[in-house]
Amino acid sequence: MTITPLMPVYPRCGVRPVRGEGAYLIGERGERYLDFASGIAVNLLGHGHPHLTKAIQEQAATLMHVSNLYGSPQGEAYAARLVENTFADTVFLTNSGAEAVECAIKTARAYHSSGDNPQKHTLITFNNAFHGRTLGTISATNQEKLRKGFDPLLPGFAYAPFDDINAALDLVDDNTAGFLVEPIQGEGGIRPASQPFLQALRDVCDKRDLMLVFDEVQCGVARTGHLYAYEHYGVTPDIMASAKGIGGGFPMGACLATEKAARGMVIGTHGSTYGGNPLACAAGQAVLDVVLEEGFLASVKATGERLRGALEQLIPNHDQLFDSVRGVGLMLGLKLNSDSRAFVAHLRDDHGLLTVAAGENVVRVLPPLNIDDSHIAEFIEKLSAGAASYTPPES
Numbered sequence: 001m002t003i004t005p006l007m008p009v010y011p012r013c014g015v016r017p018v019r020g021e022g023a024y025l026i027g028e029r030g031e032r033y034l035d036f037a038s039g040i041a042v043n044l045l046g047h048g049h050p051h052l053t054k055a056i057q058e059q060a061a062t063l064m065h066v067s068n069l070y071g072s073p074q075g076e077a078y079a080a081r082l083v084e085n086t087f088a089d090t091v092f093l094t095n096s097g098a099e100a101v102e103c104a105i106k107t108a109r110a111y112h113s114s115g116d117n118p119q120k121h122t123l124i125t126f127n128n129a130f131h132g133r134t135l136g137t138i139s140a141t142n143q144e145k146l147r148k149g150f151d152p153l154l155p156g157f158a159y160a161p162f163d164d165i166n167a168a169l170d171l172v173d174d175n176t177a178g179f180l181v182e183p184i185q186g187e188g189g190i191r192p193a194s195q196p197f198l199q200a201l202r203d204v205c206d207k208r209d210l211m212l213v214f215d216e217v218q219c220g221v222a223r224t225g226h227l228y229a230y231e232h233y234g235v236t237p238d239i240m241a242s243a244k245g246i247g248g249g250f251p252m253g254a255c256l257a258t259e260k261a262a263r264g265m266v267i268g269t270h271g272s273t274y275g276g277n278p279l280a281c282a283a284g285q286a287v288l289d290v291v292l293e294e295g296f297l298a299s300v301k302a303t304g305e306r307l308r309g310a311l312e313q314l315i316p317n318h319d320q321l322f323d324s325v326r327g328v329g330l331m332l333g334l335k336l337n338s339d340s341r342a343f344v345a346h347l348r349d350d351h352g353l354l355t356v357a358a359g360e361n362v363v364r365v366l367p368p369l370n371i372d373d374s375h376i377a378e379f380i381e382k383l384s385a386g387a388a389s390y391t392p393p394e395s
């Protein structure tokens with residue numbers, strides 16, 4: 001037998017973390033890494049945050065799980081808090097980002113199937129999008145590397161170039177249910193949509209009674225210095241998927257919707273065994289306790305600006321390697337002139353610095369949201385040393 005017990009679908013690297021302390025991961029041999037990857041925008045309070053850890057420990061001992069067949073004081077309180085702090089009127093709780101997007105797709109379709117235009121089922125999505133790994137969510141992207149080998153995929157998606165409003169509008173027809181878009185593409189390479197693009201999608205949705213669905217799985221939950229990135233743009237979706245940082249490391253997701261958008265999601269139309277169980281809600285509440293604290297979002301914005309400024313200062317010193325910085329808040333991307341995967345591996349293996357590669361030769365910089373200036377200084381020092389000692393592979 002040559003297959004590994006853990007299904008070998010990931011190209012796992014040599015970092016083998018066994019412990020975390022704030023913005024650091026500690027490997028099996030005691031080696032330390034500065035973690036500016038945060039489990040891909042998940043550990044937004046860093047590792048071992050006392051408030052989050054305590055909330056999970058206490059809830060685990062009190063009541064971990066009950067079925068969604070029962071009343072949920074924990075789920076009601078948590079959903080009410082999301083509703084109070086967002087555009088949404090109602091929330092479905094999930095265990096992951098892909099499930100949150102699946103619920104968003106179903107909600108958009110159900111909006112139309114329960115109304116006067118049941119033929120409206122197609123969501124227009126965008127090149128380089130990433131919405132997850134389920135059959136539905138890989139159907140929602142045209143990225144060949146995600147789809148290949150899994151045909152037949154789900155019909156009901158059409159694909160336009162990202163941030164190209166005319167191309168998106170050209171695809172609208174009588175079967176269009178709406179648009180599914182990441183306001184800031186994550187895996188695609190930290191690409192923020194332009195404000196006029198998102199506003200124009202909003203306008204056509206209003207005009208034609210379509211659903212604007214935002215996938216904020218990566219850019220949501222305080223990462224941009226706003227609780228959700230739609231606030232940064234001043235463009236409000238009808239439906240939104242959230243996950244990654246929402247449980248601070250506890251597996252959790254949410255599909256948020258307005259009352260109007262959720263009109264088709266009635267009893268019996270959707271469900272999840274684990275979704276929003278008391279343990280997950282305790283984690284979600286603990287994250288909200290911190291990120292909604294007075295001054296937290298402003299501090300993310302300010303920290304993001306300092307980190308971005310420091311990155312921009314570094315570019316001229318290494319202009320063969322570095323091209324530009326992009327992103328919002330603490331969702332930053334450093335665009336390289338060559339393959340980012342090799343450079344991310346070099347930073348990790350030779351400089352103890354964890355970042356994440358993304359599309360378009362971008363190094364994703366996704367630190368915990370509660371880092372301070374000492375972490376920024378250490379990051380810049382390691383990045384600078386990494387750039388100085390790096391030779392890009394022959395292409």
Ligand SMILES: *Cc1c(COP(=O)(O)O)cnc(C)c1O
Nearest residue numbers: 096097098130131132186217218
């Ligand atoms: C990570 C991600 C997902 C999928 O989340 P999972 O929890 O891995 O299912 C969906 N959309 C976006 C934008 C993501 O970044």
